Amino acid sequence: MTITDLDLSTHAPTPGDPTHPLSSLNAAEFTAVRDIITSSTSFTETTRFVYVGLEEPHKRDVLAWQAKTAPRPERRVRVMLLDMTTGHSTDNVVSLATGTIVSTAVLDGSTGQLPVLIAEFDAIADIVAEDPRWVAALEARGTSITEVVVVPLSAGYYDYPEEIGRRIVRVLAFRQGYPEDHPWAHPVDGLSAYVDTARRTITRLIDSAVLEIPAESGNFDDPAVQGAPLTTLKPIVITQPEGPSFTVDGEWVSWANWKFQVGFDTREGLVLRQLSFTDAGEERPIIYRASINEMLVPYGDPSPVRFWQNYFDTGEYLYGRFTNSLALGCDCVGEIKYFDAVLADELGNPFTIKNGICMHEEDVGTLWKHGDMFTGSNEVRRQRRLVISFFTTVGNYDYGFYWYLSLDGTIECEAKLTGVLFTSAYPGVASPTATDEPGTDYPYASEVAPGLGAPYHQHLFSARLDMMVDGISNAVDEVDAQRLPMGPGNEHGNAFTKKVTRLGSELESGRVADASVARAWHIVNTEKTNRLGRPTGYVLYPEAAPTLMADAGSSIATRAEFATKHLFVSQYDPAEQYAAGDFVHQNPGGDGVTKYIAGDRSIDGEDIVLWHTFGPTHFPRIEDWPVMPVDYARFTLKPYGFFGKNPAMNIPANEPTEHCSTGGAVHACAGDQ
Template sequence: MTITEHGLHGHAHASADAGTPHPLADLSAAEITRVRELLIAELALAASTRFAYVGLEEPHKREVLAWEAGGPLPERRARVMLLDLADGKSTDLLVSLTNGTILQTVVLDGSEGQLPILVEEFEMVGDIVAEDPRWHEALAARGTSHDQVVCVPLSAGHYGYEEEEGTRMLRVFAFRMDHPKDHPWAHPVDGLAAYIDVINRKITRLIDTEPYPVPAEHGNFDDPELQGPPMESLKPIVITQPEGPSFDVDGDEVSWANWKFQIGFDPREGLILRRLRIIDGEEERPVIYRASVSEMLVPYGDPQATRFWQNYFDTGEYLFGRFTNSLQLGCDCLGEITYFDATFADELGNPTTIQNGICMHEEDYGTLWKHSDMFTESDEVRRARRLVISFFTTVGNYDYGFYWYLYLDGTIECEAKLTGILFTSAYPEEGYPYATQVAPGLGGPNHQHLFNFRLDMMVDGLANAVDEVDAVRVPIGPGNEHGNGFTFSRTRLQTEADAARDADGSVGRAWHIVNTEKTNRLGQPTGYVLHPTPTPTLLADPSSSIASRAEFATKHLFVTQYDPAEKYAAGDYVHQNPGGDGLTKYRAGDRSIDGEDIVLWHTFGPTHFPRPEDWPVMPVDHAKFTLKPYGFFDRNPVLNVPATTAHGTGSHATGSHAGCAHCAGDAGAACSCGH
C-alpha cells in the first residue's frame, strides 16, 4: 500500500450560512456530481474506471461539537474508492468539497484486501465461466447446460492460495432455472464451484466433486397454485392518526416527543442515526452520537470442498446499502408514514436515488405504566408508543430489515428482521449434520447471521465508561441464613484489552455505559444499560480463516476509544482481507476506556439451523438488542404522558369502554384505559 498526500490537510474555517449543509448531512446529488467531475478532471480517469464507493468522510466528533457551540465549520470531505476493471488498480481517495482538491490518495496492492465488489463484476461472471470448456463439461455431467443455469457470484474470502494473492477473485455456483419465472434457489447444481480471476477473466480453479442430482421440485412461492386458496377469514386492520403524526421533520432532522436526532444513509452501512438526544426539561442531553450497522457476517457451516469458503460480509464486501428497497405504503409500512429517499453514487460516479428508502412512523405499543391502588382507589394507566425508523435491503437471496425503535421512556431498541430465501444446496444423504432437508433432495446448510453495530456513545457527554454487571447468588450463611439473598457484581472495564466480552444469560449480564462526571439527584452516575441477547457468537474454529478476518464476531461486545478513522469492525477493505484487521488493529494499543470518549461494538444475531417451514420463502426471524436508561433520569420520565382520549373506535365489546370499570362511558371523554 502506498500513500500520497495532496494539498491542504487543515480544516476550513468558513462561517456557516443558510445554504451550508450540516457537517454530518449526507452527500447531496450535487456534491456527488462535483466529486465525480473533480476526479475526472484531476486524474484523467480511464473509461474502465468504476466508483466502488462514494460517501461522506465525517469530521472528528469534537470538531462537530465545537461547531455546534459556535466554532468554525469543519471542512466538508468525501471518501471515494476507485477500481479500474482493465487492470485492477484500486485507489482510495479523500476529497475536499470545501476546497475542490484531492487531499489524500491510497493505492492498494491487494495485500490488505480488495475494494468492495461491483454489481458490474457480478454481471461479468457468466460470460467468464462460459469461456471455459471444463465448466460446460461439469454442467453436462449433471444433466444441464450453461444456457439453463444462472451463475451466482460470491465473495472469495482468503485461504492462502498463491494464485489469488493480490488478485481480484470471486467464487461461483450454478443454479438451474427451468423457466423465466422459476426461482433458481430450488435447483442448486451442487458439487461444482468455479474460482474466478475477475480482472484477467478466467477460471483459476474448478472444483468438481460428486455430481449430486439437481433437485427437481420448484420453490415458486409466488405461484398461486403453490400458495393455495387465500385465507379469507382475515379482516382489514386500519391504522389512522386523524391529526397526523406527532413528529416534525426538517430535512434530515427529526423531533418526536422528547427525542431529537438526525437521519442519515450510506451505501455501505445503510441507515445511520446521528446525534440522538433527549429533551429533559430545559436541557438537551446526548445519548448516542452515531449508530449504524458496522458489519454483517453470514458464515456457513458446511465443510464440503465446494462450500467451506462461504462466509459473506454483506456491508464490507457487498455494500448492502446499495440494495435498499423502495418501500411501499400498505405493504412494507402501515399507518401515517414519512419516507426519506436514499441518494448515493452509482458505479459510474453519478448520483442515483432510491425513493422511499427509509420509513418512519409511530406505533401504539400497549401499556406504558399502570396501577390500581388498593388503598387510595387511584386507578391510572397510560399507553406507550414508539417511533420506528427502518429500511430493508436485499442481498442476493436474503432480505434484511433494520428497525430502530425510540420509546417515550428513553429506551432505544434495534431489531433485525430476516426473511427471503435460503441459500440452498443439494442434500447429500439422510442424517447429514451440516444441513437440513427442506424439500426433496434440497438442503438448507447451517449458518449464522452476525450483525455488528457500532454505537458511538455520548451518554450525557464525552466522559463515558462501561461497567459489566452480573447477578450474583449469595450462599446461605451469616446475614443470609435462609438462602434467599442475591445481589449483583459491578466490574469497570478499564482498557480495550479488558473489553472483549461475552454475554451470559445465566447471570443476566448487562453492560452499563455511565458518565464518569455526571450524577443524578441520588449521586449515582447517569447512564444507559445495554441488554444483549445471549446467542452464540462465531461457531467456526478459532484458528480458522474466518475467525481471523472477523474477530468482531467472536465476542458480543468490544469497547474502544473513539477514533474517527475506526469505522468498520472488519476493517476498511474487507473483500479478500487476510485477517487481523478492524477491531484487531483498533484494540492493539490497549487504550484507556474509563472516562473517555468511547465506542461500543455489539455483535448479535441468530444461528440458523433451517427447517422445512423456512422453505420456499422464510417467515421473518428476529434479533435485537436494547438500551435502557439507568439512573439517567431522576425518576420515571413519562409521568407527564397524558391519558388517552377515546375516539369511539369500532369495538365489538359491550359498552363504550368495556372492561374498564372506572371509565365514565362517554365516548368523547378523556379515558385512561386507552380504548
C-alpha cells in the same frame, strides 16, 4: 462573529451548501465528486466508483461548531476506485471546498480488496461460459449454460498462491427452467469456479461430486404454490386523524422528547446521529452515532464447494445500495414519513432510491399501569414508539433494520430476516457421519424440500454505538447477578446481589453475554450524577445468542474477530468505522476491532465506542421454505439512572375514542395489552 460568518470565511460554499457537517451527501455533491475524480489524469475509461460516502469530521470539531466556538468543518468525501481491466485500486479523499483530491492510497491487495462491483457480478456468466471445463461439468449434471444462472460470491481468504493480489470471486450455479422460475430451488451442487474478475479467467474449478439437481418448484409467488387464499382475515385500519406527532426539518427529527438526525450511507445504510432526550428542558445527548456497520453470514458446511461461504454483506457487498424502495401499505403502515436515499452509481452519477427510509409511530401496548388497593387509584398510559427503518435485499436474503425510540427513553434495534434460504443439494457430499442410506441426516444442513438442503449458518450483525451519555466522558461497567452462599448475614440463603466490574482498557473489553447471570453492560458518565448522587447512565441488554461458531483457528475467525465476542469497547477514533476493517473482501485478517483495541487505550472516563455483536444461529426449518417467515434479532438500551424518575410520568391518558372499542361501542383506552 456569528456561526454563519465562521462558515463563509473559513470554507468556500460546497455544492448544495448542506447546513450541517453531518448532512448526507446530496445529488449536487455526488456530481461534483464525479467531476473532480474523472478530471484527474489517473482516471481511465474502465475505472469505476466502488464507494462514495461522507468522510465525517472529527466529533470534537462538529461539537465545537455546534457550540459556536469553531467554524463549520470542511465537507470531505471518501471515494474508492477500481480499474476493472487492471485491478488497480485506490482509496481517495476529496475536498468539496477546494475541488481537489487531497489524498490517495493505492491498495496492493495484501490487506484486502475493494468491495465487489455490480459490474463484476454481471460479467461472471460470460467468463465461466467461455471455459470448456465449466461447460462440461454442467453437461455432466444434465444441464447447460443456457439453463443456469451463476451466483458470484465473495471469496474469503485462504492463501492460495494464484489469488495473491488478485480480485477473486467464487461461483455457484443454479438451474432456472424459465424466466419466472426461482433458481434457489435448483442448486447445481458439487461444482464451484474460482474467478479472477480482472483477468476474466477461472483460476480453479472444483468438481467434487455429481449430484442430482432438486426438481420441486420454489416459486413462492406462484398461486399454485401459495395455495388457496385465507379468507377469514378482516382489515386492520391504523389511522392518526390529526397527523403524526413528529416534526421533520430536512434530516432532523423531533418526536416527543427525542431529537436526532436521519442519515444514509452506501455501505451502512441507515445511520442515526446525535440522539438526545429533552429532560426538564435540557437536551441531553445519549448516542452520537449509531449504525449497523457490518453483517457477517458464516456457513457451517465444510464440503469442498462450500467451506468458503462466509459473507460480509456490509463490507464486501455494500448492502446500502440494495435498499428497497418502500411502498405505503405494504412495507410500512400508518401515517408515514419517507426519506429518499441518494447514492452514487458505479460511474459516479447520483441516483435516488425513493422512499428508502420509513418513519412512523406505532402503539405498543401498556406504558405503565397500576390499580391501588388502598387509594382506589387506577391509572394506565399507552406506550408508543417511533420507528425508523429500511429494508435491503442482498442476493437471496432480505434484511430489515428497525430502530425504535420509546416514550420512556428506551432505544432498541431490531433486525428482521426474511427472503429465500441459500440452498444446496441434500445430503450434499459424503462425510464420516453421513451415509448414502435413505433417511440418514447430513450433519451440516436441513432438508427443506425433497433433495433440497439448506446449510446451517449464522447472521451476525455488528452495531457500532458511538456513545455520548450525558457527554463524552463515558465508561462501561459489566453487571452480573451474583448468588450468595448461606452464612452470616444470609442465614436463610435468599440473598443475591449484583457484581459490578469496570472495564478499564480496550483489551479488557472482549466480553460475552451470559444469560445465567443476566449480564448487562452499563454505559455511565464519569463526571455527571443524578439526583441521588450516582452516575447517569444507559444499560445495554444483549441477547445471549452464540457468537461465531467457527473454530478459533479458522480463516473466518481471524477475519471476523469482532464476531467472537458480544462486546468490544474502543476509544473514539474517526478513522475506526468498521468492525472488520475498511477493506474486508479477501482480507487475511487482523483488521477492524482487532487492530482498534491493540493499543489497549483507556476506556474509563473517555470518549468511547461500543461494538456489539448480535444475531441468530440458523438451523433452517421446513417451514422456512420456499420463502422464510421473518426471524428477529435485537438488542436494547435503557436509561439506568439517567433520569431522576420515570421520564414518562407526564404522558397523558388517552381520551375515549371509537378506535378503542369492539362492536362499535366507545370505551376508554385502558386495556392492558
